[in-house]
Amino acid sequence: MIVYPEGVFYCHVEADDVAEIVEEHLLKGRIVERLLFKEPLTEETIPSYQDIDFYKKQHRIVLSNCGRINPESIQEYIAAGGYEAAGKALTEMTPEEVIAEVKNAGLRGRGGAGFPTGLKWELTRKTESDKKYLVCNADEGDPGAFMDRSLLEGDPHRIIEGMIIAAYAIGADEGYIYIRAEYPLAIERLELAIEQAQNLGLLGKDILGSGFDFDLHIKKGAGAFVCGEETALMASIEGKRGMPRPKPPFPSVSGLWGKPTNINNVETFANVPYIINYGAEAFNSIGTEKSKGTKVFALTGKINNTGLVEVPMGITLREIIYDIGGGMNQGKKFKAVQTGGPSGGCIPAELLDLKIDYESLQEVGAMMGSGGMVVMDDSTCMVDVARFFLSFTQSESCGKCTPCREGTKRMLEILNRICSGEGREGDLELLEELANHIKETSLCQLGGSAPNPVLSTLLYFRDEYEAHIKDKRCPANVCEGMGAVYVIDENKCVGCGMCARVCPIEAISGKPKEPYRINEDLCISCGACAAKCPVGAISQG
Amino acid sequence: MKSLKELRELRETLQKEISARNSAGKPKIIIGMGTCGIAAGAREILHTVLEEIERRKLDVVVTQTGCIGMCEKEPLLDVQLPGKERITYGNLKKDDVKRIIVEHVINGNIVTDLAIARFEEGRD
Numbered sequence: 001m002i003v004y005p006e007g008v009f010y011c012h013v014e015a016d017d018v019a020e021i022v023e024e025h026l027l028k029g030r031i032v033e034r035l036l037f038k039e040p041l042t043e044e045t046i047p048s049y050q051d052i053d054f055y056k057k058q059h060r061i062v063l064s065n066c067g068r069i070n071p072e073s074i075q076e077y078i079a080a081g082g083y084e085a086a087g088k089a090l091t092e093m094t095p096e097e098v099i100a101e102v103k104n105a106g107l108r109g110r111g112g113a114g115f116p117t118g119l120k121w122e123l124t125r126k127t128e129s130d131k132k133y134l135v136c137n138a139d140e141g142d143p144g145a146f147m148d149r150s151l152l153e154g155d156p157h158r159i160i161e162g163m164i165i166a167a168y169a170i171g172a173d174e175g176y177i178y179i180r181a182e183y184p185l186a187i188e189r190l191e192l193a194i195e196q197a198q199n200l201g202l203l204g205k206d207i208l209g210s211g212f213d214f215d216l217h218i219k220k221g222a223g224a225f226v227c228g229e230e231t232a233l234m235a236s237i238e239g240k241r242g243m244p245r246p247k248p249p250f251p252s253v254s255g256l257w258g259k260p261t262n263i264n265n266v267e268t269f270a271n272v273p274y275i276i277n278y279g280a281e282a283f284n285s286i287g288t289e290k291s292k293g294t295k296v297f298a299l300t301g302k303i304n305n306t307g308l309v310e311v312p313m314g315i316t317l318r319e320i321i322y323d324i325g326g327g328m329n330q331g332k333k334f335k336a337v338q339t340g341g342p343s344g345g346c347i348p349a350e351l352l353d354l355k356i357d358y359e360s361l362q363e364v365g366a367m368m369g370s371g372g373m374v375v376m377d378d379s380t381c382m383v384d385v386a387r388f389f390l391s392f393t394q395s396e397s398c399g400k401c402t403p404c405r406e407g408t409k410r411m412l413e414i415l416n417r418i419c420s421g422e423g424r425e426g427d428l429e430l431l432e433e434l435a436n437h438i439k440e441t442s443l444c445q446l447g448g449s450a451p452n453p454v455l456s457t458l459l460y461f462r463d464e465y466e467a468h469i470k471d472k473r474c475p476a477n478v479c480e481g482m483g484a485v486y487v488i489d490e491n492k493c494v495g496c497g498m499c500a501r502v503c504p505i506e507a508i509s510g511k512p513k514e515p516y517r518i519n520e521d522l523c524i525s526c527g528a529c530a531a532k533c534p535v536g537a538i539s540q541g
Numbered sequence: 542m543k544s545l546k547e548l549r550e551l552r553e554t555l556q557k558e559i560s561a562r563n564s565a566g567k568p569k570i571i572i573g574m575g576t577c578g579i580a581a582g583a584r585e586i587l588h589t590v591l592e593e594i595e596r597r598k599l600d601v602v603v604t605q606t607g608c609i610g611m612c613e614k615e616p617l618l619d620v621q622l623p624g625k626e627r628i629t630y631g632n633l634k635k636d637d638v639k640r641i642i643v644e645h646v647i648n649g650n651i652v653t654d655l656a657i658a659r660f661e662e663g664r665d
């Protein structure tokens with residue numbers, strides 16, 4: 001028996017029960033629990049989050065609230081322990097104690113380079129000035145990366161809290177969050193969160209009676225990759241064109257409007273409340289010798305479980321890709337994993353057991369970067385991947401310095417030529433020479449790291465480059481136009497079938513004594529058939 | 542708020558309110574509304590939930606959350622019945638929402654073929 005409009009389903013209803021249903025449910029609106037349909041199933045048959053493969057090896061510190069609380073409710077954040085760390089730092093700790101805690105924790109910047117956060121704060125603290133600024137870098141320009149966006153959308157108060165603590169530590173009373181306009185939902189939730197924090201007195205004057213003032217602004221960026229670079233970012237906040245400038249002076253000495261400025265990444269700030277709440281030891285007991293805590297990765301590409309994961313430093317790539325990521329899509333073969341986006345590199349299968357941290361990734365020619373992780377299978381052409389990232393950095397180059405502006409353009413020309421089957425002897429050496437010059441002489445790390453995807457693929461997948469250049473062949477069958485396909489002239493063909501016998505991929509078919517045909521979708525332009533044809537009937541069409 | 546003490550008092554009040562609501566209050570439906578969820582159709586799921594609630598005159602709280610990481614399985618929706626554990630459903634289509642509302646929210650039975658995971662109290 002089903003009662004509408006709700007659709008309550010009663011079972012084993014006896015005639016005697018009807019009176020009760022009418023009385024209780026229809027008249028009083030109370031559900032008659034004892035008659036509800038029940039399956040023998042209990043909650044326990046559904047796996048707990050911690051027991052499913054995707055989460056088993058994760059360690060969620062910065063993401064602990066994401067997907068749990070309502071990001072638009074400051075009440076839910078506070079109920080989950082939020083703003084306790086800010087309160088503790090501002091009212092029970094000196095700025096020096098806060099800095100010492102963050103230093104002992106071993107927190108390093110999550111924006112890419114991994115600079116020690118506590119040390120950076122100390123440098124800004126020690127610079128004397130009437131005014132200091134704090135900046136949050138939420139530009140997140142790497143293709144394939146969405147860690148910061150998810151954090152800002154899922155738990156905006158955590159970043160605000162981290163910023164309050166940092167501002168107190170360095171002595172800043174004003175902060176900016178620089179975020180790309182392409183992230184409208186993150187901006188909306190941040191704006192709301194800032195307003196809620198202001199209304200509760202967690203931002204503004206005399207926060208929690210500590211005498212410390214701090215307020216926050218949002219500055220929307222237009223989405224240029226170079227504006228993620230800290231000096232370009234600050235120029236952009238000032239309303240100038242987003243271009244980097246030489247360092248020193250470092251932002252800790254002269255940053256926004258010439259004032260000492262401390263700039264950190266979103267995820268860096270998101271780690272701070274945990275460190276203050278649970279102490280440096282709780283944090284530095286996670287990770288490797290030099291890289292402490294966790295790292296969030298945006299796991300994408302040809303694997304079964306894509307998504308956002310937070311793992312302890314020191315986990316292996318294999319664990320991330322196979323245990324958390326569920327292995328390769330459709331059982332395909334793993335070829336490489338790209339970390340660090342356009343500044344990073346491709347890591348081959350031989351290195352899957354690498355324990356990841358800032359140093360280990362750098363040693364193998366890749367980079368922690370901000371946390372993009374793209375998994376590739378054997379249908380990916382590594383030359384094409386290198387070309388993709390270089391075309392990105394080339395078009396995002398601001399053009400201020402020559403090595404980056406001209407050098408990436410020349411490198412891209414060579415890669416384009418290799419991918420269209422016109423690569424020449426000496427191209428690889430020229431690529432390497434250009435790459436090393438660009439790395440050494442560029443003004444900022446956009447140019448300084450732009451050659452990395454090319455260098456790392458040259459290191460691990462040089463044979464693929466050589467196949468393109470010497471054999472005019474793309475082993476992954478991605479690059480088109482590697483040389484035109486071959487065709488058989490029907491009028492000349494004598495139907496001997498020699499061509500079909502030498503074709504390495506069986507692209508030629510026909511009957512003896514009749515003209516043979518080449519399937520142009522299959523032909524790899526190797527030329528074996530043309531070399532064998534006794535009557536010269538085969539040529540490139 | 543003018544002190545850490547006040548913040549702590551507020552937290553305690555809020556925690557009590559939330560746990561009272563979870564044990565005795567109304568059923569709650571929580572929709573994953575990060576960009577990944579929205580891109581996978583979370584807005585349509587939300588509309589269907591609201592329509593069903595309206596049509597069946599249910600007294601249910603509908604709220605939202607951010608990305609829990611399983612972007613692959615979006616759109617995601619959680620159901621939390623008073624005194625019960627919070628259950629996550631994934632890969633949802635409009636028609637699944639109707640089933641979840643009838644079978645789980647109204648009749649208290651977890652839709653096992655759509656359920657992905659549950660939040661176990663006290664474990665992180």
Ligand SMILES: Cc1cc2nc3c(=O)[nH]c(=O)nc-3n(C[C@H](O)[C@H](O)[C@H](O)COP(=O)(O)O)c2cc1C
Nearest residue numbers: 109110111137140141228229230264265268445446
């Ligand atoms: C081209 C380029 C783009 C960058 N983009 C970002 C970015 O999107 N987000 C970010 O946090 N850092 C980015 N950085 C790094 C910043 O310059 C800076 O090192 C970082 O924000 C410092 O914060 P952290 O110490 O917390 O990592 C970029 C650097 C370069 C050279």
